Amino acid sequence: MEYLTPKQIVQQLDRYIIGQKEAKKSVAIALRNRYRRSLIDEKLREDITPKNIIMSGPTGVGKTEIARRLAKLVEAPFVKVEATKFTEVGYVGRDVESMVRDLVEAAIRMVKNKKMESIREKAEIAAENRILDVLLPTKKRKQTNPLGILFQSDEEIDTDYANEEEEATSLSMVNTREKFRQRLKLGTMEDTLIEIEVEDSKYSGIGFVPGIGNEDMLIQIQDVFGSIMPRKTKKKKTTIGEARRIFEQEEAQKLIDMDEVIEDATEAAEQHGIIFIDEIDKITGREMSSGPDVSREGVQRDILPIVEGTTVMTKYGPIKTDHILFIAAGAFHVSKMSDLIPELQGRFPIRVQLHNLTQENFEQILTQPENALLKQHRELMKVENIRLEFSQEAITEIARISYMLNQSSENIGARRLYTVMEKLMEDLSFNAEDLSGQDILIDAKYVKNALKELVYQEDINKFIL
Ligand SMILES: Nc1ncnc2c1ncn2[C@@H]1O[C@H](COP(=O)(O)OP(=O)(O)OP(=O)(O)O)[C@@H](O)[C@H]1O
Numbered sequence: 063m064e065y066l067t068p069k070q071i072v073q074q075l076d077r078y079i080i081g082q083k084e085a086k087k088s089v090a091i092a093l094r095n096r097y098r099r100s101l102i103d104e105k106l107r108e109d110i111t112p113k114n115i116i117m118s119g120p121t122g123v124g125k126t127e128i129a130r131r132l133a134k135l136v137e138a139p140f141v142k143v144e145a146t147k148f149t150e151v152g153y154v155g156r157d158v159e160s161m162v163r164d165l166v167e168a169a170i171r172m173v174k175n176k177k178m179e180s181i182r183e184k185a186e187i188a189a190e191n192r193i194l195d196v197l198l199p200t201k202k203r204k205q206t207n208p209l210g211i212l213f214q215s216d217e218e219i220d221t222d223y224a225n226e227e228e229e230a231t232s233l234s235m236v237n238t239r240e241k242f243r244q245r246l247k248l249g250t251m252e253d254t255l256i257e258i259e260v261e262d263s264k265y266s267g268i269g270f271v272p273g274i275g276n277e278d279m280l281i282q283i284q285d286v287f288g289s290i291m292p293r294k295t296k297k298k299k300t301t302i303g304e305a306r307r308i309f310e311q312e313e314a315q316k317l318i319d320m321d322e323v324i325e326d327a328t329e330a331a332e333q334h335g336i337i338f339i340d341e342i343d344k345i346t347g348r349e350m351s352s353g354p355d356v357s358r359e360g361v362q363r364d365i366l367p368i369v370e371g372t373t374v375m376t377k378y379g380p381i382k383t384d385h386i387l388f389i390a391a392g393a394f395h396v397s398k399m400s401d402l403i404p405e406l407q408g409r410f411p412i413r414v415q416l417h418n419l420t421q422e423n424f425e426q427i428l429t430q431p432e433n434a435l436l437k438q439h440r441e442l443m444k445v446e447n448i449r450l451e452f453s454q455e456a457i458t459e460i461a462r463i464s465y466m467l468n469q470s471s472e473n474i475g476a477r478r479l480y481t482v483m484e485k486l487m488e489d490l491s492f493n494a495e496d497l498s499g500q501d502i503l504i505d506a507k508y509v510k511n512a513l514k515e516l517v518y519q520e521d522i523n524k525f526i527l
């Protein structure tokens with residue numbers, strides 16, 4: 063695992079997110095502290111708990127985006143949950159502990175993927191052999207032992223049908239097999255159709271279990287049954303290329319030691335896990351204290367112990383939450399941070415405010431990030447064989463109009479750029495077939511003209527309202 067320094071983390075985030083220096087700095091420090099902690103003497107280490115972060119700021123300024131980028135950046139188990147999805151314990155819906163279970167699942171996936179890499183070659187060879195078995199069936203007869211279904215399914219019983227004649231042909235069969243292997247390696251047969259047997263992943267027979275309201279519990283029950291019931295297989299016609307992919311997956315699955323994966327994953331989740339709780343402001347129930355709001359404060363109370371440090375049972379075993387890092391975020395424009403129950407506020411000692419984006423920020427967002435909006439549109443048009451460019455004045459104009467629209471109607475942050483760009487590109491997108499092969503430069507005049515309607519509409523809306 064590669065550990066980035068705070069500066070490097072900020073640098074990486076800078077590639078996608080404009081501004082919001084403080085927020086980037088806080089998350090960077092929090093991450094680095096986990097690394098520092100992991101190197102400390104064990105006795106002291108247990109006492110150092112992560113400093114949870116709460117991010118507040120208007121909508122569409124990068125709160126979720128920071129979390130998303132962070133997740134890709136760090137090789138740590140990471141989940142993003144919406145606080146609004148939870149219901150108080152005892153009610154139908156997701157209980158808050160499911161966020162920890164999700165984290166463990168994420169950790170399992172992460173560790174498994176890593177292990178997959180290391181056994182990939184073996185799985186590839188095994189998959190190739192299975193394809194060859196399909197193409198050139200050997201004399202092995204596969205019989206299913208009735209008891210095998212209950213105990214060790216898939217036991218193969220070799221029945222010795224080989225007579226002399228067949229023995230004579232077996233040598234030439236080996237040769238044929240090797241020839242086919244070469245062809246497979248060359249990839250010349252990828253589109254050939256074959257019929258293979260694949261595991262039927264659907265759970266057999268258990269759908270709705272009456273009396274169980276909790277979704278997580280249902281899934282767990284299905285898991286338990288899923289592992290007891292014999293794996294069903296079904297026949298499937300597919301290309302060799304696809305069969306290769308399926309077989310590689312299945313073979314890799316067999317090669318991986320799941321116990322080891324679980325052990326590594328639970329350790330990773332406990333020590334390095336990050337849970338991002340989005341929309342935390344939406345579970346403050348102060349505005350109106352009737353109806354579902356009553357349980358909102360309940361959700362806050364349920365979250366408390368998890369943030370504080372507790373043990374949550376998961377299907378992979380108990381998980382201690384003491385050292386999981388929590389990052390919460392919310393717009394807090396209707397409710398305030400102080401509307402959260404005090405105990406919860408106290409468990410998020412680091413507070414960062416994200417700022418409203420300026421017109422200049424908009425210009426940067428359009429052009430600078432690695433996945434910048436203008437780049438996206440340029441690439442989309444390239445598919446239609448159109449070379450699209452934007453003049454500097456056009457970019458300024460797009461930013462100016464977006465900023466203005468945010469001021470005059472609802473402020474939706476950088477999301478405004480998306481609606482404005484869609485409008486701007488509408489005509490070009492629609493008429494792309496007629497413009498194929500051309501170079502098109504979008505200048506300020508084009509922008510003004512294309513967005514005329516949008517600006518005008520907003521004016522009218524304001525007038526009517
Ligand atoms: N500072 C920024 N730099 C680059 N892109 C940004 C920035 N802020 C927002 N965006 C873009 O705007 C979109 C919305 O941002 P994001 O999802 O982070 O909003 P948010 O702050 O979580 O808002 P909400 O409170 O509504 O959830 C994203 O697609 C993101 O790419």
Ligand SMILES: [Mg+2]
Nearest residue numbers: 125126127340
């Ligand atoms: Mg968000």
